[in-house]
Every structure is written in structure tokens, then in C-alpha cells.
Amino acid sequence: MDTPDKSVKMDDGTGKRHGIGRGRAALIIGALLAASLASLLLAGVAGSVGVPLAELASGLVDILRGEPVSLPAVLLELRLARALAAFATGAALALAGVMMQTLLRNPLADPYVLGVSSGASVGALAAMLVAGAAWMVDAGAFAGAAAISLLLYLLARRDLRGGQAEGRAPLLLLTGVILAAGCSALVTLMLSLAPDTSLRGMVFWLMGDLSGAQAAWLPWLVLLTSLAIAMREARPINLLALHDDAAATLGVRVGALRKGLFVCATLLTASAVTSAGSIGFVGLIVPHGCRFAFGADHRVLLPAATLAGGIFLLLADILARTLLAPQQLPVGAVTALIGVPVFLFQLHQLHRK
Amino acid sequence: MSDNMSAHYDRPLFGYPMIDTQSLQLRIAGRTLVDQLEWQAKPGECWCVIGRNGAGKTTLLRTLAGLRQPDGGRVRIDGRPLPQWPPLQLARQRAFLPQAKSDAFGYRAIDTVLAARYPFHAGSRWESDSDHEAALAALQAVGAAGLAQRDVRTLSGGERQRVAIASLLAQDAALMLLDEPANALDLAHQASTMALLSRLCREQQKTVLMAVHDLNLVYGIATHALLLMGDGQWQAGPVAGVMTAELLGRCLGHPVELVPHHGRVVYVAAPCA
Numbered sequence: 001m002d003t004p005d006k007s008v009k010m011d012d013g014t015g016k017r018h019g020i021g022r023g024r025a026a027l028i029i030g031a032l033l034a035a036s037l038a039s040l041l042l043a044g045v046a047g048s049v050g051v052p053l054a055e056l057a058s059g060l061v062d063i064l065r066g067e068p069v070s071l072p073a074v075l076l077e078l079r080l081a082r083a084l085a086a087f088a089t090g091a092a093l094a095l096a097g098v099m100m101q102t103l104l105r106n107p108l109a110d111p112y113v114l115g116v117s118s119g120a121s122v123g124a125l126a127a128m129l130v131a132g133a134a135w136m137v138d139a140g141a142f143a144g145a146a147a148i149s150l151l152l153y154l155l156a157r158r159d160l161r162g163g164q165a166e167g168r169a170p171l172l173l174l175t176g177v178i179l180a181a182g183c184s185a186l187v188t189l190m191l192s193l194a195p196d197t198s199l200r201g202m203v204f205w206l207m208g209d210l211s212g213a214q215a216a217w218l219p220w221l222v223l224l225t226s227l228a229i230a231m232r233e234a235r236p237i238n239l240l241a242l243h244d245d246a247a248a249t250l251g252v253r254v255g256a257l258r259k260g261l262f263v264c265a266t267l268l269t270a271s272a273v274t275s276a277g278s279i280g281f282v283g284l285i286v287p288h289g290c291r292f293a294f295g296a297d298h299r300v301l302l303p304a305a306t307l308a309g310g311i312f313l314l315l316a317d318i319l320a321r322t323l324l325a326p327q328q329l330p331v332g333a334v335t336a337l338i339g340v341p342v343f344l345f346q347l348h349q350l351h352r353k
Numbered sequence: 354m355s356d357n358m359s360a361h362y363d364r365p366l367f368g369y370p371m372i373d374t375q376s377l378q379l380r381i382a383g384r385t386l387v388d389q390l391e392w393q394a395k396p397g398e399c400w401c402v403i404g405r406n407g408a409g410k411t412t413l414l415r416t417l418a419g420l421r422q423p424d425g426g427r428v429r430i431d432g433r434p435l436p437q438w439p440p441l442q443l444a445r446q447r448a449f450l451p452q453a454k455s456d457a458f459g460y461r462a463i464d465t466v467l468a469a470r471y472p473f474h475a476g477s478r479w480e481s482d483s484d485h486e487a488a489l490a491a492l493q494a495v496g497a498a499g500l501a502q503r504d505v506r507t508l509s510g511g512e513r514q515r516v517a518i519a520s521l522l523a524q525d526a527a528l529m530l531l532d533e534p535a536n537a538l539d540l541a542h543q544a545s546t547m548a549l550l551s552r553l554c555r556e557q558q559k560t561v562l563m564a565v566h567d568l569n570l571v572y573g574i575a576t577h578a579l580l581l582m583g584d585g586q587w588q589a590g591p592v593a594g595v596m597t598a599e600l601l602g603r604c605l606g607h608p609v610e611l612v613p614h615h616g617r618v619v620y621v622a623a624p625c626a
Contacts, residue, residue, distance in 0.1 A: 022479050105457045235478070239468050241458050245451040248420055250524070251444030251472045296458040299478060 025300045032307035036087070039314045043083035044076045046318050047325070051075055086210050086317040086331070087310035088219040089276045090286075094309020095227060096268035097283030098290075098302060102241045103261045104173055107291075111269040111283035114176030118183030119148025120273040124205055125190045128198050134212060137205070138274050145270035148183065152176055153262065160262055161255040172262075208279030208332025210317050222271040226264040227306055233257060234299040241298065279332040281339030282313050285346075292346055369432030370395050371528050371560040372417060372447075378425030379412050386412060388585030390426070394577070396527065396558040399551060401571045403564075403596075404581030405606055410564040411452065413581065414530050417562065418449040430528060444472035448526035450517060450534055456505045462516045463501040466491055469523040491522040494549060496542070510537035518546060529553070531563035535570055543567075547574045568596070568609070568620040580604040596620075 044059075045051045051059065055072040062073035063080070096111035104113070111117065123144020127136045152175060153160070159171035187206070194202055204211075230237065236257055239247035248254045272279070290305040313331070316338060320331040373393035379386045386409030394400055402410045415421045417428055419435045428435045430446055438446070448469075466488040467480050474481065480488075492498045495515040505513060514537045521529060534550070535543045551574045553559040562579075565571050578595045580588040582604055588595050601609040601620070608623035 101458075107457055235468075235471060235475070238460075238464075239471060242456070242460060242465055242468055243451065243454060245415075245418075245420055245449065245454075246468070246520070248440075249418055249444060249447070249449040250469060251441035251475065253440060291459065296460045297464060 021297070021299070028294055028300055029303050029307070032304055032311070035311055036307050039311050039318075040080065040083050040087065043086075043314055043318055044079050046322055047075070047079060049075060082210060082317070083314055085216070085219070085275055086314045088223055089210070089272045089279065090282050090313025090316075091306045091310035092219060092223050092226075092268040092272040093279065093283040093313070094286035094290075094305045095223070095230065095302065096265045096272070097287040097309075098298070098305045099226075099230065099261045099265035099268070100283070101287055102237055102298070103258060103265065104170070105241065105244075106173070107288065108284075109173075111265065111272070112180070112278065112280070114152055114172070114266070115148050115178075115180030115183055116145050116152075116266050116269045117273045117278045118180040118187070120145040120270060121206060121278060122183050122186045122190075123147070124277070125187060125194075125202055128202055128205070129190055129194060141274045141277075142270055144183075145266070145273060148179055149266040149270065152179060152266075160258045204330050205277045206332075207330035208277040208335070209330045210276050210279075210320070211328050216275065219271045219275050222267050223306070226268050227302065229260065229264060230298075230302050233260070234302055237261070237298045237302075238296075241296065277332065279313065279335055281335045281343075282309055285339045285343045286312055288343065288346060292349075369429070371398075372428065372430050372562075374417070374426060374428050376426035377416070377423050377428060379409050379416060380424040381409070381412060385585040386583065387581060387587060390587055392579065392587075392589050394528075394560050394562060396560055397554050398560055398577055399554040399575050400560075400562040400577045400579055401565045401575040402562065402579045402581065403568070403601070403604055405583055405604070408581040408583035408604075410581060411532055414449070414532050414562070414564060418447060418530050419443060420449070441472050441475055444524070444526070446526055447528040447530065448521045448524040450521045450529070450531040452532045453510065453514060453517065453536060456513075459504045459506055461501070462497070462503050462505055462508065463488055463492070465505055465516060466520045466523050469520040472524065487525070488519075488523050491519040492516070494522055495519045495546065511539055511542060514538055515542060515546075527558075528560045529562070531561065533564050533566070535565065535567060543570055547571065550574065568601070572617060572620075 041056065045053060045056060051072045055070075056076070059068070059070065059073040059076040062068045062070060063077050068074050068077045093111055097109070100109040100111055100113060101107055103109075120141040121144065123140035123142070124137050125140075126144075127140030130136075152172070156172040156175045191199070191202060236247065236252040239250055239252050240254065240257055240261075244254060247257075269283075286309040287301070287305050290301055290308055294300050294304050313335065316334045317331045320329040320334045323329060323334075370393035374390050377390035377392070378388050379390075402413060404410050412421065416423050419428070419438070430438065430443065435443075467484060469491075470480055470484040470487060473484070489498065489501065492501055495518050497512065497515045497519055500508060500512055500516060503512075505516065508516065514534075518531075518534060521531070529550075531550075534546055538546060547570055550561050550563070554561055554576070563571075565575075575592055577590060578588075578592050580595060580600055582588075588600055588604070598609055598611050610621045610623060612619045612621050
């Protein structure tokens with residue numbers, strides 16, 4: 001029984017690594033990293049008050065020293081804090097989208113399809129109704145998302161095991177959709193009961209809004225941990241996306257992998273929604289666009305979609321705060337306005353192929 | 354007999370069969386499909402599973418592959434009960450071709466074949482050159498080398514099935530379980546696929562078990578047959594003893610005649626009254 005083991009190890013040790021996939025991955029990720037840096041700098045200089053490129057370097061140095069006193073440095077610090085929050089949020093949503101689509105084996109899934117964001121909305125709006133301190137809204141959103149995730153896990157646990165039931169109804173998807181519908185009803189109820197003074201804030205929150213977002217380490221921690229886990233499991237994730245049964249017979253522990261994807265995707269969604277509200281479309285069109293451009297291989301797709309999601313939301317946020325400056329638009333409206341035509345165009349291209 | 358001895362009391366003289374079942378029972382929705390199945394297959398044997406719709410062919414294959422728990426009894430591969438196999442080690446020992454399922458994502462055909470090499474180097478991120486060679490060879494073996502770069506969602510049913518069979522070949526397992534491998538294939542590819550499976554059994558001592566509907570297709574290919582009667586009863590053994598008019602008629606619920614034709618046997622369904 002040990003002989004196949006040994007022969008495999010020998011094969012692995014002597015076999016030359018295939019360079020094509022790896023080189024292409026490095027190229028794509030490198031280009032996206034460069035684009036990420038460029039868009040962060042753009043976020044720093046763009047705005048109602050411009051920061052001249054000449055003062056960019058000195059401003060950055062000031063911030064790094066910890067004493068931003070000059071006007072460019074103060075502006076840069078404010079804008080970069082928001083830009084980093086936007087980037088982390090977009091990256092988390094896109095990564096969660098890729099994970100959800102694989103988990104449900106459905107390219108139309110997005111981070112919100114299972115109702116995690118709807119739960120967050122209920123929590124956030126309830127907090128706004130009761131008191132409205134910013135931290136309470138955040139806590140309410142996270143609590144709502146966590147509660148729905150837990151409920152979903154308990155109700156649809158059977159579906160997450162995998163490799164057992166055959167011809168099963170998509171229990172997880174149906175449960176999620178129904179829970180989301182229930183949460184939407186609660187949201188409508190709270191909107192109708194809310195006093196006019198808090199209504200505007202609520203609607204902005206529901207649309208997704210980065211104006212209140214602050215630089216925080218928690219979303220980055222969730223993002224980087226999830227990305228690291230997903231990258232490690234990229235090949236099993238590929239197998240799962242191909243076929244449940246095939247993945248199981250190829251030695252993937254399907255149940256554990258599906259549970260891991262579920263936990264990572266819901267945590268990412270909860271952290272994104274907590275910091276910026278329910279920003280739509282990022283988690284749907286960025287994974288789609290990256291699959292279209294770079295292929296379905298998750299070894300490239302996972303990091304590429306993460307970076308592209310960050311870039312996309314960051315650029316959308318720059319538009320949201322500069323388009324009608326000093327008026328700020330809710331970034332969720334901007335992502336939808338960009339997302340709808342891009343998605344339709346892509347769909348059209350795919351059909352023509 | 355000491356405990357130590359009794360653990361090995363059933364070790365046969367010439368090693369374990371590739372796969373065997375003891376008192377295996379399969380139930381679906383309260384109905385017993387297979388009862389007390391005592392069956393074994395040795396290296397070099399090519400088995401076909403025959404039975405009506407819903408007789409339990411797919412359920413049996415999935416259970417033997419370890420995708421489903423038996424409802425009674427146990428399955429052993431190479432003498433070791435299925436639950437005791439670590440998944441990756443088992444993946445290098447047995448391969449399974451499920452019935453076609455739609456593809457959700459746009460992988461290239463070569464990607465789906467390369468995926469079958471996963472058990473051989475689960476720890477590394479990228480496939481080696483030898484994996485690419487194995488994948489290409491597998492595609493060539495089913496006449497699908499030209500499809501390597503195609504998006505699997507654009508393949509026809511038969512093309513997709515051939516790519517799926519190539520994945521099975523690339524996994525290079527000693528035991529191959531196939532659920533209706535001839536599905537969607539045209540006549541030429543049905544014949545060449547069967548010839549390929551037969552060759553693997555004869556030349557590489559693989560063990561093949563496949564569910565089939567077309568009896569004539571497996572003539573001269575299958576060495577053994579397992580007939581599922583659908584009510585828990587079964588018949589297993591060499592083709593000559595099991596694929597008789599009487600047993601096939603009972604198994605398929607329709608009279609079958611065995612007609613000699615140019616030195617072979619042709620299975621003919623009796624005309625409907």
C-alpha cells in the first residue's frame with residue numbers, strides 16, 4: 001500500500017515544474033499589484049482640492065514619519081485612510097463572490113445571495129433606530145451578519161457536507177434566499193417606522209457608502225487570512241468547481257472544504273458590509289470579469305479577483321466623491337451604474353463566442 | 354486462534370482481490386435495491402453491471418467508489434475497508450466516472466484532465482511537465498487531443514464525455530468504476546472506448562466495472578457481469594454463465610434472445626407483441 005506513495009514522491013522530486021502556468025500567474029498578479037498601487041496614489045491626489053504630484057512624495061514621507069502637518073499631508077492621510085478601507089472592502093467582496101460562486105457551483109451567485117448582507121442591514125438599521133452611534137451601527141451590522149450566517153449553517157448543514165446526498169435540492173441556496181427575503185421584509189418595516197431624520201442615513205447605508213469608513217486593521221486581517229487559506233486550497237477549489245463527485249474521488253475532503261469556503265465567504269461579507277454597507281455588484285461582476293479575462297483556474301482567479309475588486313471599488317469611490325464634488329454620492333449607486341452596462345456587455349460577448 | 358491471527362484469517366493465498374464486498378446492502382427511499390451482495394473482482398477483470406432503470410447501478414457504483422455509505426455490510430479495496438483509506442491514497446487506487454453533469458465554469462478541457470493528476474502531488478501548487486504529458490496522452494487515447502484548449506462548456510455531449518474519460522485515464526488508478534461510459538458517444542467512439550477499456554484490463558491488469566445498457570457493446574469486452582434484479586437479488590460471474598437468455602430476461606424485464614452471428618453472440622430483444 002505504501003508503494004504508490006513512494007513512486008509518487010520520486011516522480012514529484014525529479015519531475016520538472018511546468019513553467020507556463022506559474023509565469024503567467026506571476027505576470028497577472030504583478031500587473032494587478034502595480035495597478036493597485038497606482039489607484040491608491042490616484043485616490044491620494046484626486047479630489048475637490050488637488051494634491052500636486054510634486055508634493056505627493058513629501059506628504060507621504062510626512063505621514064510615514066507620523067507628523068502630517070502640511071495641508072497636502074493631512075489631505076493625503078485622510079484620503080489614503082478612506083482609500084485603504086475602500087480597497088479592503090472591494091477586495092473582500094470580490095473574494096467572497098468567487099468563493100460563493102464555487103460553493104454553490106453557480107456563476108450567478110454573489111456574496112449577498114445567501115442573505116448575510118440582509119442580516120447585516122437589519123442589525124445596522126436597528127442600531128440606527130435605537131441610538132445611532134457609529135460604532136453601534138457597525139456592531140449591529142456585524143451581529144446581524146453573524147446571526148444569519150449561524151442560522152444558515154444550522155439549517156443547511158446537511159448541504160455543506162457534500163459527497164453524501166445525491167440529487168439533493170440546493171438546500172443552502174434556497175435557505176439563504178428565503179432568509180434574505182425575511183430580512184428584506186424587516187428592513188422595509190424599519191424604514192417605514194423610522195423618523196424622517198434618520199431615514200437619509202439609513203438609505204445611504206443600504207446603498208453602500210464609504211464616507212464613514214475608517215482605516216481599520218480588522219477587515220485587512222479577515223481579508224488576508226481568507227486569501228491565504230483560499231490560495232493554499234486553490235487546487236482543491238478547482239476540483240470542487242468542476243464536479244463534487246470528481247473532487248471527492250480525487251481525494252479532496254469535500255465537506256471540510258465546503259465548510260471552510262462558507263465560513264471564509266460569510267466572514268468576508270460580514271466584514272465588508274460592516275465597514276461600508278451593502279455595496280452591490282462588486283462581488284458579482286469582478287469575479288465574472290476576472291474569469292472572462294484570466295480563465296477559471298482559481299490559482300490565478302483568487303488573487304486576481306481580490307486585487308481587481310479592490311481596484312474597482314477604489315476607482316468607483318474616487319468617482320463617487322469627485323463627480324459632483326463637494327457633494328458625495330453613495331458608492332453603491334456608482335458601482336451599480338458602472339456594473340450593469342459592463343456586465344451586460346460581457347454577457348453579450350460571451351454569447352457571441 | 355489468537356486475535357492477531359484472526360485479523361488475517363481471510364488473506365487469500367495470492368493477495369487480496371482488487372475490490373470485494375461483504376453482505377453489502379443498498380437501500381433508496383426504503384426500497385432494498387441490492388441485498389447481501391458478496392462479490393469480488395480481480396486485476397485484469399472487466400465487469401459490466403446490468404439492470405433496469407432504478408435497479409441501483411449508479412447507487413452501487415457510488416457506494417463502491419466511497420461516495421456513499423453502504424446501508425449494510427462493507428466494501429474493501431485491496432483488502433482494506435473503504436473508511437480506513439486516506440482520501441488521497443484511495444484516489445491513486447480507484448477512479449470514478451460519474452454520469453455527465455453540466456459545467457458551471459469555463460475551464461479548458463486540458464484543465465479538467467490535469468485536475469485528475471491532483472492525487473499525485475496534492476502538496477504542490479502547479480502541475481509538473483510529466484502531468485502535462487500524462488494529460489495530453491490521455492486526451493490522445495480518446496481521440497480528443499484537438500479539444501485540449503476548448504472551453505468545456507462549448508463541447509458537445511459526446512466530446513465532453515470523451516474528455517471525462519480522458520480524466521479517468523489520467524488518474525491512472527488500478528480500479529476504474531464507470532457509470533455509463535458509452536453515454537452520448539457515437540458508434541465509432543463507443544467501440545474505441547470499449548476496446549480501450551478492454552486493453553487496459555488485458556495489458557495493464559486494471560480492474561474495470563462499468564454500468565451499461567447496450568449488451569452488444571460489451572460483447573467480447575466484458576469478462577464478467579453483475580446483474581441487478583432490482584429487488585435485492587443479483588447474479589455475478591463470468592459472462593458465459595450469467596448473460597444467459599433466462600437471467601437477462603429476468604434482469605431487464607423483457608425477453609432477450611441470444612442469436613449466434615458470425616462466431617459471436619448477438620443479444621436481441623424479443624419483438625413486442
